[in-house]
Amino acid sequence: xxxxxxxxxxxxxxxxxxxxxxxxxxxxxxxxxxxxxxxxxxxxxxxxxxxxxxxxxxxxxxxxxxxxxxxxxxxxxxxxxxxxxxxxxxxxxxxxxxxxxxxxxxxxxxxxxxxxxxxxxxxxxxxxxxxxxxxxxxxxxxxxxxxxxxxxxxxxxxxxxxxxxxxxxxxxxxxxxxxxxxxxxxxxxxxxxxxxxxxxxxxxxxxxxxxxxx
Numbered sequence: 001x002x003x004x005x006x007x008x009x010x011x012x013x014x015x016x017x018x019x020x021x022x023x024x025x026x027x028x029x030x031x032x033x034x035x036x037x038x039x040x041x042x043x044x045x046x047x048x049x050x051x052x053x054x055x056x057x058x059x060x061x062x063x064x065x066x067x068x069x070x071x072x073x074x075x076x077x078x079x080x081x082x083x084x085x086x087x088x089x090x091x092x093x094x095x096x097x098x099x100x101x102x103x104x105x106x107x108x109x110x111x112x113x114x115x116x117x118x119x120x121x122x123x124x125x126x127x128x129x130x131x132x133x134x135x136x137x138x139x140x141x142x143x144x145x146x147x148x149x150x151x152x153x154x155x156x157x158x159x160x161x162x163x164x165x166x167x168x169x170x171x172x173x174x175x176x177x178x179x180x181x182x183x184x185x186x187x188x189x190x191x192x193x194x195x196x197x198x199x200x201x202x203x204x205x206x207x208x209x210x211x212x213x214x
Contacts, residue, residue: 002027002047005204006037007056007183012173014166018188022056026179029206034173050209052183052202055192059122059180059203061145061170064154066126070133073098074111088112088156106132113140115156117211119197120182123170125151141205143170143180157197165189179207 003026010022012034023037025044033040041049062068073095075084089095098104113136116124123143128134137144153161158168166189173181183202186192192199203211 002032002044003207004037004040004044004047004049005052005056005181005183006049007052007054009055009188010034010173011055011057011166011189013058013169013171014164016172024056024173024179024181026204026207029179029208031173031175031177031179033175050202054183054185054199054201055188056173056181056183057120057165057189057192058169058171058173059182059205060120060158060168060197061123061125061151062116062121062154062156062158063125063148063151065116065124065137065144066128066147067154068116068124068156069109069112069126069137070105070128070130071095072108072112073100073104074108074115076107076111102130102132105130106136109133109136110140113137113142114211116140116142117203117205118200118213119157120184120200120203120211121158121197122180122182122203122205141208141210143205159193159197162193165193178205180205185213 004023006023010019025033073089125145125148184199201213
């Protein structure tokens with residue numbers, strides 16, 4: 001099936017010229033075309049169209065994901081929130097008190113990957129040593145990359161501490177590449193950097209819509 005994803009502004013990647021009213025045409029798990037929506041809609045009239053508010057960009061890359069998913073616990077909402085609170089829990093003493101098991105780490109990692117997808121993340125950097133966490137990340141659709149010392153500190157928002165939003169992009173939006181991108185409810189890259197990844201409204205990996213803000 002062909003799907004056209006279009007937004008008010010398309011940013012193809014670091015250094016690429018923003019395209020107002022741009023679109024990506026997705027065929028299967030790949031990007032088939034990139035260009036003005038009107039041109040692509042005319043050339044592929046049978047493609048399904050998804051219109052998004054804001055800016056469509058390459059998906060984001062999250063550094064230190066092993067810290068985020070193997071050394072941070074995400075309470076199960078709503079069941080554990082009254083006792084543990086809603087905030088992620090880290091630190092050796094706090095985690096020891098939780099009596100973590102591999103199964104519990106896997107369940108926490110699934111909740112953590114959902115938080116990352118909800119921030120436009122499509123790739124994570126880290127070396128996972130807990131089997132259930134590694135399985136959860138693989139099943140989420142996120143691309144696993146080797147650790148990168150220059151990526152900055154770990155955090156759920158890959159845009160935090162960046163000089164430009166493009167520094168957090170994973171890949172480019174161009175024909176032939178895997179369809180991994182995100183849409184943010186902002187006007188441009190500057191506003192995206194200022195407001196952060198929680199402005200994400202949609203995340204697509206392998207052509208599949210894995211997050212959509214309700």
